Each structure stands twice: as structure tokens, then as C-alpha cells.
Amino acid sequence: MSSKVVEFPAIWIAGAACSGCSVSLLNSISPSIQNVLVDPVLPGKHVSLIFHATLMAGQGEPVVKILRETISQKPNEYILMVEGSVPTAEDGLYCTIGKLDGEEVVMKDMTAELARDALAVLAVGTCSSYGGIPSGAPNPTGALSVADFFKNEGISTPLINIPGCPPHPDWIVGTIAHVLINGLPSPDDLDEKLRPKAFFKDLIHDNCPRRAFFDAGQFARNPSEPGCLYEIGCKGPYSYADCPSRQWNNGTNWCIGAGAQCIGCVEPDFQDKLAPMFTKLNEDALERFKIKTR
Amino acid sequence: MSTKITIDPLTRIEGHMKIDAYLEDGVVKDAQCSGTLFRGFEIFLRDRDPRDAQRITQRVCGVCPTVHGTASTLNLDSAFGIADKVPDNGRILRNLILGANYIQSHILHFYHLAALDFADVTAVADYSGKDAELNSLKDFIARGELSPFVPRYEGDYRFDKETNQELTKHYLTALEMRRLSHEMLTLFGGKMPHNASVVPGGVTEHPSIDKITRFLWRLNKLRYFIDNTYIPDVIAVAKTYSDYFNIGAGPGNFLSYGVFDLDGKSDDYTTRKRLIPQGAVEGLSALKKLNTDSITESIKHSWYEGEDALHPTKEDTKPNARKKEGYSWIRSPRYEGKVYEVGPLARWVVSYLSGQKQVKEALEGCMKALNIETKDLNSVLGRHAARALDAKLIADSMADWVLELKAGEPVCVAYEIPEESEGMGIVDGPRGALGHWIKIKNKKIERYQLVVPTTWNGSPKDEKEQSGPMEQALIGTEVKNPENPYELVRIARSFDPCLACSVHTLNIKGKKLGALRVV
Numbered sequence: 001m002s003s004k005v006v007e008f009p010a011i012w013i014a015g016a017a018c019s020g021c022s023v024s025l026l027n028s029i030s031p032s033i034q035n036v037l038v039d040p041v042l043p044g045k046h047v048s049l050i051f052h053a054t055l056m057a058g059q060g061e062p063v064v065k066i067l068r069e070t071i072s073q074k075p076n077e078y079i080l081m082v083e084g085s086v087p088t089a090e091d092g093l094y095c096t097i098g099k100l101d102g103e104e105v106v107m108k109d110m111t112a113e114l115a116r117d118a119l120a121v122l123a124v125g126t127c128s129s130y131g132g133i134p135s136g137a138p139n140p141t142g143a144l145s146v147a148d149f150f151k152n153e154g155i156s157t158p159l160i161n162i163p164g165c166p167p168h169p170d171w172i173v174g175t176i177a178h179v180l181i182n183g184l185p186s187p188d189d190l191d192e193k194l195r196p197k198a199f200f201k202d203l204i205h206d207n208c209p210r211r212a213f214f215d216a217g218q219f220a221r222n223p224s225e226p227g228c229l230y231e232i233g234c235k236g237p238y239s240y241a242d243c244p245s246r247q248w249n250n251g252t253n254w255c256i257g258a259g260a261q262c263i264g265c266v267e268p269d270f271q272d273k274l275a276p277m278f279t280k281l282n283e284d285a286l287e288r289f290k291i292k293t294r
Numbered sequence: 295m296s297t298k299i300t301i302d303p304l305t306r307i308e309g310h311m312k313i314d315a316y317l318e319d320g321v322v323k324d325a326q327c328s329g330t331l332f333r334g335f336e337i338f339l340r341d342r343d344p345r346d347a348q349r350i351t352q353r354v355c356g357v358c359p360t361v362h363g364t365a366s367t368l369n370l371d372s373a374f375g376i377a378d379k380v381p382d383n384g385r386i387l388r389n390l391i392l393g394a395n396y397i398q399s400h401i402l403h404f405y406h407l408a409a410l411d412f413a414d415v416t417a418v419a420d421y422s423g424k425d426a427e428l429n430s431l432k433d434f435i436a437r438g439e440l441s442p443f444v445p446r447y448e449g450d451y452r453f454d455k456e457t458n459q460e461l462t463k464h465y466l467t468a469l470e471m472r473r474l475s476h477e478m479l480t481l482f483g484g485k486m487p488h489n490a491s492v493v494p495g496g497v498t499e500h501p502s503i504d505k506i507t508r509f510l511w512r513l514n515k516l517r518y519f520i521d522n523t524y525i526p527d528v529i530a531v532a533k534t535y536s537d538y539f540n541i542g543a544g545p546g547n548f549l550s551y552g553v554f555d556l557d558g559k560s561d562d563y564t565t566r567k568r569l570i571p572q573g574a575v576e577g578l579s580a581l582k583k584l585n586t587d588s589i590t591e592s593i594k595h596s597w598y599e600g601e602d603a604l605h606p607t608k609e610d611t612k613p614n615a616r617k618k619e620g621y622s623w624i625r626s627p628r629y630e631g632k633v634y635e636v637g638p639l640a641r642w643v644v645s646y647l648s649g650q651k652q653v654k655e656a657l658e659g660c661m662k663a664l665n666i667e668t669k670d671l672n673s674v675l676g677r678h679a680a681r682a683l684d685a686k687l688i689a690d691s692m693a694d695w696v697l698e699l700k701a702g703e704p705v706c707v708a709y710e711i712p713e714e715s716e717g718m719g720i721v722d723g724p725r726g727a728l729g730h731w732i733k734i735k736n737k738k739i740e741r742y743q744l745v746v747p748t749t750w751n752g753s754p755k756d757e758k759e760q761s762g763p764m765e766q767a768l769i770g771t772e773v774k775n776p777e778n779p780y781e782l783v784r785i786a787r788s789f790d791p792c793l794a795c796s797v798h799t800l801n802i803k804g805k806k807l808g809a810l811r812v813v
Contacts, residue, residue, distance in 0.1 A: 005437055014309075016331060016333050017331075018357075019355065020355075020488060022356065023356045023487045026469065026472065027473050027476055029473075034427060034430075034469055037442070038430055038434045050442065051441070054306065054307075054308065054407075055442050056305050056442035057305075057410045057442060058444070058445040058446045058447070059305040059447070060300070060303070061300075061302075062445045064302075066441075087331075094331065095310065099300055099302040107331075133353045134334070134338075136350075137338060140337045165353065165488060222706070223495065223498045223706050224704075224706035248480055249473075249479075249480040250477045252481050253483070254484060254490075256484075258483060258484030258490050258491040258498060259498030260490035260491050260498045263349055265488075275342060275343065276346055277346045278345050278346070279343065
């Protein structure tokens with residue numbers, strides 16, 4: 001059986017990140033994280049996670065070498081996953097990820113190097129998809145999304161965004177499975193923000209269990225009150241993700257389920273343009289969705 | 295003979311970290327710890343709605359977001375004048391949400407971050423039993439794809455084959471257990487990482503009977519795992535690697551802000567009744583009352599200019615990378631001008647000397663079982679043991695708290711954001727003492743400051759040339775094989791460093807730092 005398994009090498013590097021995307025991936029249910037790491041995640045296909053700084057046993061120069069070896073030995077074979085945005089100010093010195101041959105390895109430079117020869121790049125989380133938290137005004141580190149970074153560097157490797165702060169583990173594992181089963185997604189599989197439509201097609205507001213309160217004009221005025229949370233800042237009418245039906249953490253709950261406003265963490269406009277988080281949306285923003293407010 | 299060992303990156307921690315150790319004749323004479331990522335939370339928090347700090351500061355760290363959420367919420371409660379008005383349901387739910395992530399974090403740390411330094415996963419290659427998970431791991435090893443378990447530092451794996459296989463099985467079971475802790479949390483917190491329901495005034499989720507029951511039964515499973523697997527495994531490591539009770543001693547001073555409010559009627563967080571009490575212990579003996587005015591942050595060896603050793607509410611941020619004495623962007627928090635360690639060990643020492651009954655009983659039992667004295671706790675293994683006991687105490691306490699919830703009663707109190715105000719939120723997280731400070735002007739954040747656990751533990755030398763706790767723990771260590779300095783990574787990981795937290799402000803390194811102008 002062992003001989004039939006094809007290895008799909010994967011490298012996970014982190015830039016301006018909090019490790020929340022990694023921790024969310026650990027929360028995967030079916031397949032579990034041990035299935036993802038150890039088992040062929042689909043028959044005959046195993047994702048070999050050859051670099052992940054939070055999980056890997058090794059440390060220091062030997063593990064940094066793995067990155068360079070992968071580029072030279074397995075070009076166009078490996079998937080690159082990026083957690084966190086890419087700090088570009090000051091030549092990227094706001095984030096270094098190791099030392100090799102006496103030189104600091106700058107995250108920005110290694111990302112470009114790895115990305116150029118990758119089969120595909122997955123931007124995992126809102127920071128790498130759209131800039132996210134570290135890029136908040138005044139963006140002190142020049143933190144860029146992978147897409148914007150690629151534009152600057154002239155990199156054209158296929159890119160898929162899996163936003164969310166953090167992304168649901170199903171979104172990460174499901175996107176990897178898509179690549180293993182069908183190959184790289186066609187343009188039809190992604191929306192204009194390069195997100196897989198499979199997970200990000202529907203407006204949260206349209207599938208929200210509190211939608212009936214919105215239609216009936218029954219609004220919560222304070223946290224923990226029943227009713228639609230729109231008047232106290234819910235960004236569900238602006239945000240596309242399947243949270244209401246998928247639910248989080250093995251289906252136990254989700255933000256609005258726990259009485260909390262959606263903060264729009266899957267959207268490119270998170271966090272600056274959707275701020276303040278607990279203040280009603282600017283209704284101009286709703287125009288394009290043709291949503292009638294009360 | 296002089297040797298310099300650089301470990302960069304130090305993996306299996308949260309975030310980006312580097313260790314430089316300078317050896318003379320095989321013994322560490324000096325050590326420097328640096329973080330290598332800067333994001334600048336305090337900078338982009340300015341001018342925002344104060345309430346957003348609760349959500350944004352959780353994103354400092356995806357491993358320990360909950361304690362940032364808690365510290366930030368306590369901070370906002372105090373700034374909004376409602377610190378003593380949170381309903382009991384809200385207080386208890388916050389404890390349960392925070393406690394669930396404590397358990398998650400401690401299990402993750404021992405098994406998935408630290409254990410690979412002690413247990414040899416490759417022993418599963420010879421597994422001959424029937425466990426499906428171990429057999430799939432055996433197949434995995436047989437395919438020759440050993441990532442992410444190899445390469446690693448070799449030369450000091452001491453367990454026999456069967457024990458290594460058993461510990462590897464527990465590594466896999468622990469992945470499920472930490473996930474279960476998150477599920478338990480989200481019953482009341484909405485989602486994890488980065489919960490949604492903890493807010494100023496209380497919590498937005500209501501404790502229904504079915505949620506209480508679902509919480510309780512997940513907790514029961516976790517308590518069983520802690521009692522029958524986690525604690526026995528820590529004891530097994532402690533017995534087999536018992537020399538690590540003599541390796542990795544920190545400064546011997548311990549600070550705790552206390553955690554898990556047992557009474558919400560006082561608005562003074564330094565004296566409010568908590569499961570783990572507040573306090574400072576100097577030299578493993580004298581217990582002092584916590585006084586947050588005694589906290590200063592030195593910038594002597596950090597790349598900043600300005601007045602040295604100021605209180606967090608008075609600090610300024612003027613980077614100067616050409617500063618000759620600087621070698622880190624982490625500041626050096628000190629208590630009464632002295633070096634203090636924070637974290638589970640610090641909490642347990644403070645609690646022990648405070649006479650906390652459960653702590654006293656558990657710690658005395660543990661020391662007897664391991665045949666060690668109080669002084670041996672200040673070590674690599676002392677930290678692991680304290681962390682495991684911490685998990686047990688918290689899990690057991692949560693089983694009582696969850697039944698104190700009253701379905702149908704309020705969870706949150708309403709408030710107004712003041713035009714101008716100041717606040718402080720202090721609480722211990724899984725990795726130690728965490729403080730948030732806020733200044734509000736025109737209903738917006740004028741200033742937000744965080745002093746976090748790994749800033750304490752991972753700090754550089756201060757104005758009195760005292761090395762930080764991790765540096766002190768590394769200094770004096772004998773490194774048997776500089777090619778495989780497993781002693782150093784075991785010491786560093788015993789602190790459970792969280793770099794995203796420690797470097798939330800300014801912490802970069804590089805050659806062109808003179809050009810930096812971060813304001």
C-alpha cells in the first residue's frame with residue numbers, strides 16, 4: 001500500500017501572523033489534523049507538510065535549508081501556504097524567519113523565492129489574503145496581502161485566497177482537497193476576490209437565523225439582547241461566508257449564534273473600512289447588495 | 295574555547311524567535327533572546343473605537359487570544375466604570391471561556407510544542423500492536439516522509455521503544471483533546487481562535503441548560519485526560535530526565551496578577567478575590583502584595599531612546615537602532631527594579647506561599663512523588679510540572695463554576711463610552727502576567743499599552759545589566775554537543791514563549807535599522 005501513495009509537498013510559512021490560522025487548522029474534524037499530517041488525505045495522495053515552524057520537530061539552520069532544497073529539488077511540485085501578511089517596509093526587516101549561511105532570511109524575500117517555483121500558493125487567513133490586522137492604518141510595517149506582494153514582485157503563480165480571522169478549518173482543508181482532486185481551481189471556481197465560491201458564495205445576512213428579526217424590524221440595542229444585531233454593528237449584511245450553515249468548532253456555535261456581531265473578518269475591508277466594529281454599517285455600503293433596511 | 299550557538303528559528307513556540315548562546319568550554323556564559331517579527335499593535339490601535347481593542351488585541355496571538363480578550367475587557371470595564379457591575383453569569387462565563395483556552399494551551403504546549411524534545415516519534419517504525427493511529431503513523435514513516443518530525447536535534451532520547459510509542463499515541467490523542475477544549479469554549483464563546491462573545495459589561499451568550507450540560511461533558515473528558523494521561527506523562531518525563539530539575543533555573547523571583555475572578559464586586563483587580571491569587575515572591579520565600587506601580591520597563595539594551603525604566607502608562611516609543619548598547623527590540627519589564635519570572639510556575643509559587651489550599655495540597659503531593667524540594671521547582675521540569683498542575687486545578691474548578699451558571703439571568707450590563715477615561719486590565723494568562731492599559735479621549739483610543747508574559751520572560755538586560763529570565767535560565771548550562779544543543783531548546787520551551795505577544799510593539803532585527811521611523 002505504501003508504494004502507491006503520491007506525496008504532495010507543502011510548505012507553510014508565517015509572516016505578520018498570530019498563528020491563529022495554524023491553530024484553526026488544528027481544529028479540523030474530518031479529516032482530523034492527524035489525518036491531514038500522517039494519512040493519505042485522499043486515497044493515494046498524501047500532503048507532506050515539510051515546513052511548519054509551529055509544528056515541526058527541528059529548528060535552526062537545518063530547517064531553513066529545507067526551504068532552499070525544496071525549491072531546487074521539487075520546483076512546481078509543492079504547494080506554498082502563507083499565514084500572515086508580508087511586511088515590506090524597511091526591506092522587509094520587520095519579519096525574518098531564520099538564519100542561513102550567516103545571513104538573516106527575510107520573510108518577504110523567502111516568500112518571493114518559494115512562490116516563484118510553487119505549484120500554487122494558498123493565502124491562508126485574512127492577513128495574507130487581504131492584509132488584515134497588521135495592515136491596519138497607519139500600516140506601520142508596510143504589511144501587504146500576498147496578492148499585492150505578487151503584483152509588486154511580478155509573480156504570477158496561481159493564487160487562492162482563504163480569508164477569515166481565522167479561516168474555518170474546512171475552508172483550508174477543503175481547498176487543499178479541491179487541488180488534490182480537481183487540480184488548480186478554474187477561474188469559475190473563485191470569486192473576484194480569489195476566494196473559493198464553494199465557501200464564500202453566500203451573504204451571511206441571507207442565511208442568518210436572526211434574519212427574520214431584521215425583516216420584522218426587531219433590533220437588539222445592547223449586547224446580549226435578542227433581535228437582529230444590525231443596529232449594533234453586525235457586518236453580516238456585508239460579508240460572504242458559509243458560517244451560518246457550517247458553524248464553527250465542530251458545529252458547536254458561531255459568532256452571531258453566540259449573540260455577537262459579525263465583524264466581517266472574511267472581507268478585504270476588514271478591519272479599517274468596516275470599523276468601528278460595533279457601530280452600524282454605513283448604509284452606502286449596502287447599496288450594491290440592494291439590501292432594504294428598515 | 296569559545297563557541298557561539300545560534301538557533302534561528304526556534305520552532306515549536308508561538309511565533310518568530312532566535313537564541314544566541316555564547317559558550318566558554320561548553321558552558322553558556324551569556325545568552326541573548328530576540329523576536330523577529332514586528333506588527334505594531336499599539337500604533338494601529340490609536341484613534342479607534344475603544345471597544346474594538348477587545349477584538350483587535352485577541353489577534354495579538356492565535357494561541358492565547360482569550361487572555362488578551364480578557365485583559366482588554368477588564369481594561370475597558372475599568373475605563374467605562376463598570377468593573378464592579380458585571381453580572382455573576384458574565385463573570386462565570388468569562389472564567390469558563392478563559393479556562394477552556396488555558397486547558398487547550400497547556401495541552402498543546404506539553405504535547406505538541408515541548409514533548410518532541412523528550413519523546414522519539416520514530417520509535418513507531420517498530421510498532422507491532424493494533425492501534426489504528428499508530429499503524430497509520432508507522433505507514434507514514436515507512437514511506438520515508440518524516441516531515442515534520444525530522445530533522446531534529448539528536449542524541450538524548452532516553453525512553454525505551456514502548457514508552458516512546460505510548461507517548462506518541464498521547465501526542466495524537468492530545469490533538470483531539472486540545473480541539474475538544476476549543477469546542478467547549480465555543481459553546482459560550484462563539485468561535486475559536488478569537489472568540490466573539492466576551493465584551494465590556496459581560497458576555498453576549500446566554501447559558502442554557504443544554505449548553506451547560508454539553509460544556510460539562512466535554513470538561514469531564516478533558517479532566518479524565520489530564521488526570522490519567524497528561525499528569526502521568528509529565529511525571530514520566532520528570533523521572534527519566536530528572537537532571538532537568540537542575541537545569542534552567544530562572545531568577546527565582548515570581549510575579550502573578552492572579553486569574554479567575556471568584557467575586558466581581560470589587561473594582562480593584564490587584565486585590566479582587568481570584569482562584570489564583572495576585573502577588574510577588576522574591577527569592578522563593580517572601581510574598582509581597584501586588585503593586586502595579588512597581589512595574590517599569592527598561593530600554594537600556596533595547597533600541598529605544600528616551601527616559602529609562604518608566605511605568606507602562608508613561609512610556610514613549612522612540613526607536614534608535616544605532617543605539618550602541620541595544621541588542622533587542624523587546625523591552626525589559628521589571629518589578630521593583632528586579633527580574634521576575636511569570637507563568638504557571640510563578641502562579642504556583644505565589645499561590646503556595648499565599649496558602650491557597652488546593653495549590654498547597656497538589657504541590658506538596660507532587661514534590662513528594664517526584665522526591666524534590668521547593669528549590670528544584672525553579673527549573674525546566676518545575677515549569678512543566680506547574681503547568682500540568684495548573685491545568686488540573688483550573689479544569690477541576692470549572693466543573694464547579696459551570697454549575698453556578700443561572701439560565702435566564704443576565705449575562706451583561708449596559709454602559710456608555712466616556713468622553714475621557716483611563717483603564718487598566720491585569721490578569722494571568724497561560725504564559726503569565728498580562729497587563730493592558732488604555733487612555734480614552736473623545737471616545738477614542740488615545741493610547742493603548744500592553745505588557746505581556748513573554749516580554750517579561752524573554753526580555754534583554756535592563757538598566758542594571760540584569761539578564762532577562764530566559765537568558766538567566768540559559769546561562770550556566772552545559773551544552774554537551776554544540777551541533778545538537780537540545781539543552782537550550784528544552785530550557786527555552788519550558789517557558790512556553792509566545793513571540794507574537796512579546797513583540798506586539800517593536801521587535802525587529804536587521805542591518806538597516808537606522809532608517810526606521812516608527813511612530
